[in-house]
Amino acid sequence: xxxxxxxxxxxxxxxxxxxxxxxxxxxxxxxxxxxxxxxxxxxxxxxxxxxxxxxxxxxxxxxxxxxxxxxxxxxxxxxxxxxxxxxxxxxxxxxxxxxxxxxxxxxxxxxxxxxxxxxxxxxxxxxxxxxxxxxxxxxxxxxxxxxxxxxxxxxxxxxxxxxxxxxxxxxxxxxxxxxxxxxxxxxxxxxxxxxxxxxxxxxxxxxxxxxxxxxxxxxxxxxxxxxxxxxxxxxxxxxxxxxxxxxxxxxxxxxxxxxxxxxxxxxxxxxxxxxxxxxxxxxxxxxxxxxxxxxxxxxxxxxxxxxxxxxxxxxxxxxxxxxxxxxxxxxxxxxxxxxxxxxxxxxxxxxxxxxxxxxxxxxxxxxxxxxxxxxxxxxxxxxxxxxxxxxxx
Amino acid sequence: xxxxxxxxxxxxxxxxxxxxxxxxxxxxxxxxxxxxxxxxxxxxxxxxxxxxxxxxxxxxxxxxxxxxxxxxxxxxxxxxxxxxxxxxxxxxxxxxx
Numbered sequence: 487x488x489x490x491x492x493x494x495x496x497x498x499x500x501x502x503x504x505x506x507x508x509x510x511x512x513x514x515x516x517x518x519x520x521x522x523x524x525x526x527x528x529x530x531x532x533x534x535x536x537x538x539x540x541x542x543x544x545x546x547x548x549x550x551x552x553x554x555x556x557x558x559x560x561x562x563x564x565x566x567x568x569x570x571x572x573x574x575x576x577x578x579x580x581x582x583x584x585x586x587x588x589x590x591x592x593x594x595x596x597x598x599x600x601x602x603x604x605x606x607x608x609x610x611x612x613x614x615x616x617x618x619x620x621x622x623x624x625x626x627x628x629x630x631x632x633x634x635x636x637x638x639x640x641x642x643x644x645x646x647x648x649x650x651x652x653x654x655x656x657x658x659x660x661x662x663x664x665x666x667x668x669x670x671x672x673x674x675x676x677x678x679x680x681x682x683x684x685x686x687x688x689x690x691x692x693x694x695x696x697x698x699x700x701x702x703x704x705x706x707x708x709x710x711x712x713x714x715x716x717x718x719x720x721x722x723x724x725x726x727x728x729x730x731x732x733x734x735x736x737x738x739x740x741x742x743x744x745x746x747x748x749x750x751x752x753x754x755x756x757x758x759x760x761x762x763x764x765x766x767x768x769x770x771x772x773x774x775x776x777x778x779x780x781x782x783x784x785x786x787x788x789x790x791x792x793x794x795x796x797x798x799x800x801x802x803x804x805x806x807x808x809x810x811x812x813x814x815x816x817x818x819x820x821x822x823x824x825x826x827x828x829x830x831x832x833x834x835x836x837x838x839x840x841x842x843x844x845x846x847x848x849x850x851x852x853x854x855x856x857x858x859x860x861x862x863x864x865x866x867x868x869x870x871x872x873x874x875x876x877x878x879x
Numbered sequence: 880x881x882x883x884x885x886x887x888x889x890x891x892x893x894x895x896x897x898x899x900x901x902x903x904x905x906x907x908x909x910x911x912x913x914x915x916x917x918x919x920x921x922x923x924x925x926x927x928x929x930x931x932x933x934x935x936x937x938x939x940x941x942x943x944x945x946x947x948x949x950x951x952x953x954x955x956x957x958x959x960x961x962x963x964x965x966x967x968x969x970x971x972x973x974x975x976x
Contacts (some may be wrong), residue, residue: 646894684899692901699896706889707896713889800924 488666488733496659497628498665499565499591499651500525502633503533505673509588510553510679512540514570517603518655519593524566549588556586557695559685561637563588567655568595571609575616575697582617582711584696587640588648590618591633594756594807595655596843604611604844605655607755607777608808610784611817617711619649619718620785622755624741627665628782629653631735634668637677638725640673644717652784654757656844668733676732715786722783739788741780742795744770748777750859751796753822754805755781758840758847765852776856787821793829796822800863802835803855805875809839815872834867840875851876901974904956914955916975919949923969930961930970 493501499522503511509532513523514662523539534831538555542548548564566574571592581588596602610620619639623629632651653659653825667674681708684693699707719739726737741759744766745751752762759780769776779795781788797800804823806816814820819837826833837857841847855875862868893899920959926946930938931939940948962970 525934583895684897692898694901695895697896697898698907702885703883703887703892705895706887706892707894709889710892710894714894829971 488668491665491667492662493626493627493665494521494660494662495626495653496521496593496660497525497625498630499633499653500529500594501565501667502630502673503591505634505668505670506527506561506563506637506677507535507674508537508554508563510538510540510552510562511564512542512548512562513554513564513566514548515543516544516545516567516570518595518659519565519567519570519591519645521659522591522593524563525689529594545573546577549574549581552588553577553581553584553586556581556588557584557685558687559602559682561680562608565591565593567593568597568603568609572597572612575613576617578613578648578695583707585646585711586648587637587646589633589636589640590648590650591629592650592652593655593659594652603655603853605657605757605842606807607652610650610652611808613650614785614817617647617715618785619645619715619722621649621781622650622782622784623653623658624757624759624780626653626661626663626840627660627735629658630665630667631729631733631737632782633675634673635722635725635729635737637680638728639681639718641680642721642725643683645714645721647711647714647718651673652756657757666733666735668722676729693702719783719786719788723781736773737782739781739783739791740795741778741782743778743780745777745779745795747775749775749800750802750856750863751777751779751799752805752852752859753779753781753792753796753818754807755784755818756807758805758807758852761847761849762852765849765856767851768849770858774856774860781818784818787825789825790829792822793825793831796826796833797831799833801859802833803859804835804837805855806837806839807841809842834862836862836868836871836873838873838875839877842877845876847876890902899943908953910938910953913952913955913975915957915959915972917950917955917957917959917962917963918971918973920969920971921949925967925969927966929964929966933960933964935960
């Protein structure tokens, strides 16, 4: 039995990092993730971790320092939000292409502009094709648990990719909820120590990392990254299974909430899933067969599994907390619908862009989506598939 | 470490192009970047020694008698600095074929 506590999402992330005790943390403060490095630097000052804390002058340097540390053979972590992640962008690609299993805690916030510090997923969606594993977390417990699993996944020899654990800014990061923590020794034993096969500070093997890679080889190196991302699926499943055996908390690629016998369902990520579960329960009490598919593993994207899980439905709504501004629909919508198409699943599916810039998404809003879905299911489809939830037009 | 070339499959390449040995930059022959080529006209050369210190690629070999020899085209990128500094017209830049 673990330790019962009450923590904010940021505290939960910082406690996970304390238990992981990485060799290096390099971070620059940005709302709403600031508290993560802030709490962590307290652990460093109090001697509760052995970590070298690098107080860099920018997020670009934070990611660069993590890259240097990982290349040297150290375990490195960081945390950021929104424009901090945007500023890391160049290095985000370097980290994944050099196959350095850095772990980043991303507290999702709207990317400017205009300036906004509140939650949406535009920061994460900006790096969705950058070769990072991306796990989303509904609440503080999932943010903590995903972080404890992160290194085991990222550092696996068949993977070796950086990983970001996402949680919703303020909604999760600053709300205090009950949480069950692992005892320090159990957490440390689960995470294990980092033993890279090749690293710069190995005097027995002088190596070069990140050399020039021209027409003859870059394509093959990208293919290796793609292969590693596919491999990550199996590793995530294995590590999650082992975590379940340790904690009793089950993690899959996605959570199916009352989905099995549902007729209409919402697909979403992070904290909105909590609100949606509440609405599903209310609707079920009224005899409406509503369900939820909450995506945890966004990268790699579980294409076949999602298509299969949605195949029996009469109508599906995909909720995107970031607009792709492409005239076609949000990123999650495109991923879900193409997953359905290539797997020959044809269910009327609509997209709702919602919650932009921290706009509150209430149970009434979610209920209105289920009402729309019931209507779409009755009519057998709709041509109006790119919608907005709660915007004043 | 296995030698790689333009036919090596992804499964045999190191991740990220990592190089797990040291001191191997000479294996990367950059001469094929050249679009113009310096030609050494030995009759005009006075062995004044101005050309080889300015070569950015160390592509002008100097023998043990302190005399320069013909260009090492494996590494010469054809920048033309040597031709520019030669006071005797002993280096001519020609189009690469």
